[in-house]
Amino acid sequence: MSDHTSQLLTSLIERGYLYQSTDIADLDKAANSTEPLIGYIGFDCTALSLHVGSLVQIMLLRHLQQAGHKPIVLMGGGTTKIGDPSDKDKSRPLLDDARINDNMNSMKTVFEKFLKFGDGPSDAIMVNNADWLDNLQLIPFLRTVGRHFTINKMIKMESVKRRIADENEMTFLEFNYLLLQSYDFLELNQRYGCNLQLGGSDQWGNMVNGKDLIRRVNGNNAHVFTSPLITTASGTKMGKTADGAVWLNADMLSAYDYWQFWRNTEDADVGKFLRLFTDLQLEEIAQLESLEGNEINSAKIALANACTSLLHGKSAAKTAEQTALKVFAEGSLGSELPVVDISAQELQNGYSVLAAFTATKLISSNGEGKRHIKAKALKINDIVVNNSQALFAEIDFNDDGQCKLSIGKKKHAIAKVIYEK
Numbered sequence: 001m002s003d004h005t006s007q008l009l010t011s012l013i014e015r016g017y018l019y020q021s022t023d024i025a026d027l028d029k030a031a032n033s034t035e036p037l038i039g040y041i042g043f044d045c046t047a048l049s050l051h052v053g054s055l056v057q058i059m060l061l062r063h064l065q066q067a068g069h070k071p072i073v074l075m076g077g078g079t080t081k082i083g084d085p086s087d088k089d090k091s092r093p094l095l096d097d098a099r100i101n102d103n104m105n106s107m108k109t110v111f112e113k114f115l116k117f118g119d120g121p122s123d124a125i126m127v128n129n130a131d132w133l134d135n136l137q138l139i140p141f142l143r144t145v146g147r148h149f150t151i152n153k154m155i156k157m158e159s160v161k162r163r164i165a166d167e168n169e170m171t172f173l174e175f176n177y178l179l180l181q182s183y184d185f186l187e188l189n190q191r192y193g194c195n196l197q198l199g200g201s202d203q204w205g206n207m208v209n210g211k212d213l214i215r216r217v218n219g220n221n222a223h224v225f226t227s228p229l230i231t232t233a234s235g236t237k238m239g240k241t242a243d244g245a246v247w248l249n250a251d252m253l254s255a256y257d258y259w260q261f262w263r264n265t266e267d268a269d270v271g272k273f274l275r276l277f278t279d280l281q282l283e284e285i286a287q288l289e290s291l292e293g294n295e296i297n298s299a300k301i302a303l304a305n306a307c308t309s310l311l312h313g314k315s316a317a318k319t320a321e322q323t324a325l326k327v328f329a330e331g332s333l334g335s336e337l338p339v340v341d342i343s344a345q346e347l348q349n350g351y352s353v354l355a356a357f358t359a360t361k362l363i364s365s366n367g368e369g370k371r372h373i374k375a376k377a378l379k380i381n382d383i384v385v386n387n388s389q390a391l392f393a394e395i396d397f398n399d400d401g402q403c404k405l406s407i408g409k410k411k412h413a414i415a416k417v418i419y420e421k
Helices: 007-014 024-031 052-066 097-114 138-144 158-165 177-192 201-218 255-263 267-277 282-289 293-312 314-329 344-349 353-359 366-374
Strands: 038-044 070-076 125-128 196-200 223-227 339-343 378-380 402-407 411-418
Touching (some): 038 052, 038 177, 052 097, 052 267, 070 097, 125 177, 177 201, 267 282, 282 293, 293 314, 339 353, 344 411, 353 366, 353 402, 353 411, 366 378
Parallel strands (some): 038 196, 070 125, 339 411
Antiparallel strands (some): 378 402, 402 411
16 A cells, blocks of 8 residues: 555555656645646657557556646657657657658547546646747757756766767767756746656656756746556567557557457566556456466456557447457457458459458568468468468358458458459
8 A cells, every 4th residue: 555645646656657756755745735736748759659658658647637637748749850869779760840740640639538638627738849849049048948957967867878888879969858858847837837747767867857947947846757667577568569569549550459469468467557557446456466377368358448448448349359259269250350352353363362461461571471371370260371372262261251361369350252243
């Protein structure tokens, strides 16, 4: 149990979100005051969608709001032009304004699934740091902000030390990211009264420098709270799979595939993920976490349903569960699986098996398909395919004109013959 009295810190600590915090007793006191905390997290717009690796930060904002405080989602329209070097060994590719705006507009929709936006005291707001960073003038900025930072301190930052030690270049552009992130905190403090920054533990240095900048410039007290970087029990980074990133946007990863990602959680991670990524009560989580043997699958299904419901809605989660049941337990085909349509003429002319696997995105290339064939993992109707030149035959399709495509035991799709009416 947490020793803290505020709903916010009690919940965050009991669920495993705390890695490091500035004066946590002072933060607990502020979280208990009649005035709500106003806390923010920044999200740079480096891709069209956030992925599961960002979900801890989104859930932090969700818990902040659930405890009666106000979240600010800061879109990094300005800082994306620089590129955060914190966890990088080399410079990020520079994106132009059009690409950054496209990424930002695509990312925005996810936050509405987890947060309530509006004008109320605890309603979330979304702002773009390009609104102030794009208009900065160099000399005034350096005189106002730069004078509070020493090179001695900046070169001791972990991201800088690592680049230097590995003899990897760090551009002057990236070197200034610390100043801009610190300035974001100051600007949000002055504009909105923001007095809390949340983020991952790799951001600690940048975040405490922002808190210090606020104190130096306007004398206000602010707080910093970081969460641990999440890895799986086997040591892999959260959200990174053999198939690539687990995207949060539905047009980049289907609800079914998202459900399957959580369903395939390692046994040792189930309890931790239930606490971090769902709204289930801790008592229920403890019961699910205590399950052993094959019963742990019930906890994994509960995890998959809860996570998918938050992002895609309860109906999508239920449909995904039913589809998985049909595919795995009943051996039939579910409606949520990816589908490739094959015309009767294409089938007659000879349609490549690997082409169908590629079209459904079960594989990304023929080369990958050949590797799966060599490993005896590529199957049609649960029968191993041994020939990379294999073509479909009419006998492969059931009475509904459907055929199941599989990679191993967990990835499935449908090939469907379309007959002219």
